[in-house]
Amino acid sequence: MKTIMEARNVKNERVDDVHFELMEETLTTMIGPSGSGKSSLLMLLNRLEDPDEGEIYFKSKKIEQYPINELRRNIGMVFQQAHLFDGTVEDNLKFGPRLKKKWSQNLGSELLEKVQLPVDILTKDVSHLSGGEQQRVAFARTLANDPEVLLLDEVTSALDMRTVEWMEKLLHRLVDEEGKTILMITHDLKQAERLGSYTLFMNEGRLEEKGETSELFRHPNSNALKKFIEA
Amino acid sequence: MTNISNLSLLTMILFVMIPVSLSYLYSLGIGKSAIWSSLRGVVQLFLIGYILTFLFSIPDWQGIGLWVAVMLVIASFQASRRGQGIPHAFLLSLSSLILIEVFVLSLWIVFDIIPFRSEQVIPMSGMIIGNSMVAAGLAFERMKNEFHSNQGKVLAALSLGANASQASQMIIRKTIRAAMIPNVDRLKTIGLVQLPGMMTGLILGGASPIEAIRYQIVISISVFSTVSICAMIISLVTYRFFFNQNMQLQTIEGGND
Ligand SMILES: Nc1ncnc2c1ncn2[C@@H]1O[C@H](COP(=O)(O)OP(=O)(O)OP(=O)(O)O)[C@@H](O)[C@H]1O
Ligand SMILES: [Mg+2]
Numbered sequence: 001m002k003t004i005m006e007a008r009n010v011k012n013e014r015v016d017d018v019h020f021e022l023m024e025e026t027l028t029t030m031i032g033p034s035g036s037g038k039s040s041l042l043m044l045l046n047r048l049e050d051p052d053e054g055e056i057y058f059k060s061k062k063i064e065q066y067p068i069n070e071l072r073r074n075i076g077m078v079f080q081q082a083h084l085f086d087g088t089v090e091d092n093l094k095f096g097p098r099l100k101k102k103w104s105q106n107l108g109s110e111l112l113e114k115v116q117l118p119v120d121i122l123t124k125d126v127s128h129l130s131g132g133e134q135q136r137v138a139f140a141r142t143l144a145n146d147p148e149v150l151l152l153d154e155v156t157s158a159l160d161m162r163t164v165e166w167m168e169k170l171l172h173r174l175v176d177e178e179g180k181t182i183l184m185i186t187h188d189l190k191q192a193e194r195l196g197s198y199t200l201f202m203n204e205g206r207l208e209e210k211g212e213t214s215e216l217f218r219h220p221n222s223n224a225l226k227k228f229i230e231a
Numbered sequence: 232m233t234n235i236s237n238l239s240l241l242t243m244i245l246f247v248m249i250p251v252s253l254s255y256l257y258s259l260g261i262g263k264s265a266i267w268s269s270l271r272g273v274v275q276l277f278l279i280g281y282i283l284t285f286l287f288s289i290p291d292w293q294g295i296g297l298w299v300a301v302m303l304v305i306a307s308f309q310a311s312r313r314g315q316g317i318p319h320a321f322l323l324s325l326s327s328l329i330l331i332e333v334f335v336l337s338l339w340i341v342f343d344i345i346p347f348r349s350e351q352v353i354p355m356s357g358m359i360i361g362n363s364m365v366a367a368g369l370a371f372e373r374m375k376n377e378f379h380s381n382q383g384k385v386l387a388a389l390s391l392g393a394n395a396s397q398a399s400q401m402i403i404r405k406t407i408r409a410a411m412i413p414n415v416d417r418l419k420t421i422g423l424v425q426l427p428g429m430m431t432g433l434i435l436g437g438a439s440p441i442e443a444i445r446y447q448i449v450i451s452i453s454v455f456s457t458v459s460i461c462a463m464i465i466s467l468v469t470y471r472f473f474f475n476q477n478m479q480l481q482t483i484e485g486g487n488d
Contacts, residue, residue, distance in 0.1 A: 043386075046390050047477070047479070048386055048389060048390060048479060048480070049479055050477065050479065068477055068478050069392040069393065069394060069478070070392070072389065072390050072391070072392050073391070073392035076390070076391075077390040079383065079386070079387060079390075081383055083383035083384050083386065083387040084384075084387075085384055085387070085388070085401060086401060095388065095391055095393070096391040096392055099391070099392050099393060099397065100392075138387075141387075141391065142390075142391065145391060145392060
């Protein structure tokens with residue numbers, strides 16, 4: 001299996017000496033207590049921030065070697081909060097594609113279908129959407145760029161069980177059928193175990209443990225992870 | 232025009248005593264500053280009266296050049312105070328205000344709206360520069376506030392592949408809009424609620440209402456357009472200071488006062 005992204009000794013004031021690899025076309029889950037630096041790490045991978053020390057590689061080249069907006073487009077990110085732009089759902093979905101003049105109405109309905117939202121929502125003002133709807137629009141907005149890697153920060157936290165199920169199926173499809181690589185932060189340990197091939201455990205800014213998901217959950221090494229799983 | 236005598240002017244002390252006694256009565260703690268600011272205002276105005284008298288007595292181009300320059304520097308300084316933390320805020324304010332003043336003044340002169348005379352150009356320029364000063368200050372403040380409160384949206388835009396300019400569009404739009412809205416509102420009700428200061432002055436000075444409104448139209452429309460231009464220049468130049476060369480958001484330090 002090929003490595004698509006790699007972090008080597010990455011360090012800033014919120015993340016301490018983090019080292020890991022993302023395997024191509026797999027889903028990796030990331031868990032860890034609140035404030036342990038999970039979101040901060042994603043910011044570095046998307047190059048919204050640069051680390052003070054260490055390097056990050058994308059397809060065996062340092063991320064600094066790519067034109068930065070191409071890199072960000074290719075390593076799509078969905079934030080913990082939806083952060084939708086003012087305007088309609090369509091305005092949001094076409095933001096990325098329009099920068100490359102690749103927008104079509106079809107794409108809009110296709111994206112909404114993927115995240116199980118009705119097509120007629122397209123013209124709706126985002127301020128009238130529920131939290132769960134906003135979260136899925138944000139997800140669709142990132143998918144619109146068709147990135148190779150997806151960094152997802154708690155994208156199912158505001159959804160009911162049935163929608164979570166749907167989204168999990170979507171994630172599987174994205175990996176298995178569309179060949180995407182996903183790194184997903186979740187607070188739901190069951191979900192982390194269910195979805196991940198690999199899992200990263202962050203604790204106090206450090207990547208305390210990493211490995212195959214089933215292995216990691218069955219045989220946690222560190223006390224921190226043991227406590228975290230049991231809690 | 233009838234003159235207000237010195238004696239009549241002195242009765243203004245009575246008027247000042249009202250807010251001052253109110254302040255003591257309710258311990259509002261502004262009695263001293265009320266007296267001080269009234270005094271300062273009076274002195275300032277007398278000073279300006281004499282300065283203007285002097286300016287009107289020297290050749291027009293000298294008077295205009297001198298006083299417009301002074302106004303531009305003071306206004307730029309004042310505007311840039313609201314731009315604390317933004318690099319070159321003073322120079323930016325100064326160049327925007329110069330640009331605006333030159334633009335407006337040449338239009339006025341070329342289209343024969345006003346003659347190139349100190350008595351006309353100085354007060355009219357003062358209104359343009361004063362309003363643009365406020366607009367520039369607000370634009371600085373607005374840019375800082377909007378970048379602060381919309382950090383997440385800007386990050387989202389960047390993560391979708393937007394460059395600094397594209398990611399700032401929503402903030403720039405809001406800033407320009409915010410500068411225009413009060414003027415739109417003011418134009419809508421102009422004259423109905425309160426006679427604009429300039430028109431009031433002209434009428435008191437003996438001009439006919441029809442003459443007075445002509446000036447008011449010129450000044451109101453000119454202010455409207457210059458204020459918009461000013462906010463546009465400030466926001467189009469300053470947005471880039473919120474990013475570093477890697478299109479990453481930068482925090483701008485510097486409180487508002
Ligand atoms: N913009 C910021 N500036 C300064 N410190 C921050 C900023 N964002 C987060 N932090 C701090 O950095 C640490 C890591 O935060 P981070 O958001 O990465 O945690 P997290 O693991 O994603 O937590 P959660 O599960 O609650 O989302 C926290 O202590 C947080 O307070
Ligand atoms: Mg987080």
